[in-house]
Amino acid sequence: MDTRVELGGLILKNPVMSASGTFGYGLEFSLYGDLQELGAIVVKGLSLKPRAGNPVPRIVETPCGMLNAIGLQNIGAERFLRDKLPLLPWDRTPVVVNLYAQSVQEFGQLAGLLGREPGVAALEVNISCPNVRHGGFQFGQDPAAAAAVTREVKKNSGSRPVIVKLSPNVTDVRTIAKAVQDAGADMLSLINTLGGMAVDVHSRKPRLAGITGGLSGPAIKPVALKMVYQVCRVVDIPVIGLGGICTVDDVLEFILVGAHAVQVGTANFMRPDLIFDLIRDLPEAMSRTGIVSLDEIRGALETSSDRMDPLEKMQNIR
Amino acid sequence: MLGMAWAGSRDFVHLYLEPPGWEASPGQFVMLRPSAWGFDPLWPRPFSICEKTPEYLRLFIQVVGRGTSLLRSAAPDSEIVLWGPLGKGFRIPVQHPLLILAGGMGIAPFVGMCKTHPHPERINLLFGHRLGLEHYPLDELPGKIRKESMHQSTPEDLVDFSGVLQERIRDFAPRGEILACGPMPFLRVGQRHVLESNARAQLSVETRMACGVGACLGCVIKTRNGEMLQTCVHGPVFDARELVLQ
Numbered sequence: 001m002d003t004r005v006e007l008g009g010l011i012l013k014n015p016v017m018s019a020s021g022t023f024g025y026g027l028e029f030s031l032y033g034d035l036q037e038l039g040a041i042v043v044k045g046l047s048l049k050p051r052a053g054n055p056v057p058r059i060v061e062t063p064c065g066m067l068n069a070i071g072l073q074n075i076g077a078e079r080f081l082r083d084k085l086p087l088l089p090w091d092r093t094p095v096v097v098n099l100y101a102q103s104v105q106e107f108g109q110l111a112g113l114l115g116r117e118p119g120v121a122a123l124e125v126n127i128s129c130p131n132v133r134h135g136g137f138q139f140g141q142d143p144a145a146a147a148a149v150t151r152e153v154k155k156n157s158g159s160r161p162v163i164v165k166l167s168p169n170v171t172d173v174r175t176i177a178k179a180v181q182d183a184g185a186d187m188l189s190l191i192n193t194l195g196g197m198a199v200d201v202h203s204r205k206p207r208l209a210g211i212t213g214g215l216s217g218p219a220i221k222p223v224a225l226k227m228v229y230q231v232c233r234v235v236d237i238p239v240i241g242l243g244g245i246c247t248v249d250d251v252l253e254f255i256l257v258g259a260h261a262v263q264v265g266t267a268n269f270m271r272p273d274l275i276f277d278l279i280r281d282l283p284e285a286m287s288r289t290g291i292v293s294l295d296e297i298r299g300a301l302e303t304s305s306d307r308m309d310p311l312e313k314m315q316n317i318r
Numbered sequence: 319m320l321g322m323a324w325a326g327s328r329d330f331v332h333l334y335l336e337p338p339g340w341e342a343s344p345g346q347f348v349m350l351r352p353s354a355w356g357f358d359p360l361w362p363r364p365f366s367i368c369e370k371t372p373e374y375l376r377l378f379i380q381v382v383g384r385g386t387s388l389l390r391s392a393a394p395d396s397e398i399v400l401w402g403p404l405g406k407g408f409r410i411p412v413q414h415p416l417l418i419l420a421g422g423m424g425i426a427p428f429v430g431m432c433k434t435h436p437h438p439e440r441i442n443l444l445f446g447h448r449l450g451l452e453h454y455p456l457d458e459l460p461g462k463i464r465k466e467s468m469h470q471s472t473p474e475d476l477v478d479f480s481g482v483l484q485e486r487i488r489d490f491a492p493r494g495e496i497l498a499c500g501p502m503p504f505l506r507v508g509q510r511h512v513l514e515s516n517a518r519a520q521l522s523v524e525t526r527m528a529c530g531v532g533a534c535l536g537c538v539i540k541t542r543n544g545e546m547l548q549t550c551v552h553g554p555v556f557d558a559r560e561l562v563l564q
Contacts, residue, residue, distance in 0.1 A: 024533035059536030
């Protein structure tokens with residue numbers, strides 16, 4: 001059983017990465033599993049300067065999901081490189097850093113700082129956070145701005161591959177995806193959270209201090225799957241699928257619609273060992289569904305009316 | 319799950335679980351997620367450890383929302399995924415007198431500790447409660463503990479309670495360590511009196527939490543130097559001087 005995937009020059013042991021903002025700096029989960037087993041470790045979004053984030057309440061549970069408005073609280077890129085990265089198994093498992101900045105120029109600076117670190121395997125550019133007033137979102141909703149950020153990060157990232165993380169809160173995600181690809185992105189990841197809100201009828205107040213936030217969790221998986229499917233059909237670069245992935249079947253579904261790899265996000269909050277269980281269960285799920293390698297099923301979604309059982313089809317070919 | 323018992327009403331539940339292999343300090347907590355929950359409710363639920371013996375791990379839970387309501391109706395032999403012990407608990411200087419300030423469910427983390435403390439005669443407990451005393455496990459605490467409980471059912475009672483709180487903290491301040499756990503308004507008043515009296519105190523706070531392991535950044539609390547610290551890993555017990563309680 002071969003779970004390996006090649007992703008924009010990186011070789012991953014398996015297609016399961018953590019999703020930024022749901023896995024801390026990785027170390028928080030080392031008590032619950034071996035970080036080396038992950039396909040890649042994607043850490044919390046980093047900015048040039050430390051950020052305190054938004055006031056509380058920042059999170060609220062919703063049916064099969066949650067809203068968050070954390071506001072990118074983080075210790076800053078320099079402290080991450082000094083205090084956290086050396087403790088991660090970066091020589092065994094690719095560590096991907098997620099970047100957040102408020103201007104194109106600042107994105108370039110951050111890419112320059114992080115891209116020359118030997119322990120950093122790739123950069124993921126967050127142009128899609130709905131919870132900060134400046135940056136993030138506005139870059140992710142405008143094809144020209146998204147392309148400008150991508151170019152600037154590429155220019156400064158040295159030889160590191162650049163992943164651009166897309167927002168679902170757009171009219172047509174394919175437009176942004178193509179613009180970012182043309183600007184030189186090596187990979188795409190999608191989707192970030194969907195804008196949402198929750199209201200408490202008793203207090204007549206929003207349930208988040210920031211009023212609105214981002215929806216994540218299994219509730220958004222169908223939306224994510226559709227967007228990944230659409231984007232995979234119009235770009236040539238690898239796509240990393242995320243949005244509500246909780247089970248091995250979810251992983252295989254995203255690969256079937258064309259994703260090279262996946263990220264597990266909110267599910268890490270359900271159980272801190274969930275991602276490790278998922279990786280452990282993947283080979284068995286592959287053999288159960290008759291999959292020998294992930295390359296074989298990538299984008300192999302059967303959309304014709306001919307819904308033949310895969311085994312039956314193999315026999316027909318013979 | 320080993321079993322469940324109610325106290326006073328169906329809304330106060332003692333949950334008995336198979337004892338885990340670890341040891342915990344008072345004030346630490348566990349995360350609970352019944353396997354039957356599937357994707358909904360999504361988050362596990364945090365509960366402080368009420369008591370741990372060789373026979374069981376016991377949690378004292380008030381039913382206040384969807385998660386606790388579902389826990390109450392969990393089947394007796396159902397599987398509950400549990401992890402812990404989490405967070406930083408109380409430092410208990412056993413040689414020094416203790417003043418425990420507990421508000422309502424804030425009694426939970428002190429039950430096991432009081433029952434196993436080598437010098438219960440050195441423990442003073444002030445317990446504030448809004449509902450009848452029959453809901454809370456006060457009787458099972460050792461008789462040598464000096465217990466005082468105050469019922470608050472009107473706004474005037476709250477003012478009286480705040481006064482007694484102030485008095486007890488002021489009188490006790492030079493003698494030993496204060497440990498407090500309860501709802502935020504209770505802790506806020508307690509903290510004010512603690513700081514005025516220059517007392518040594520540890521506060522256990524309750525916040526909304528998703529992951530319990532420091533990753534989601536939902537449970538943060540503000541410190542005096544402006545940091546936002548995760549309650550789950552830096553707390554839930556903090557030095558009273560450290561926090562800005564809002």
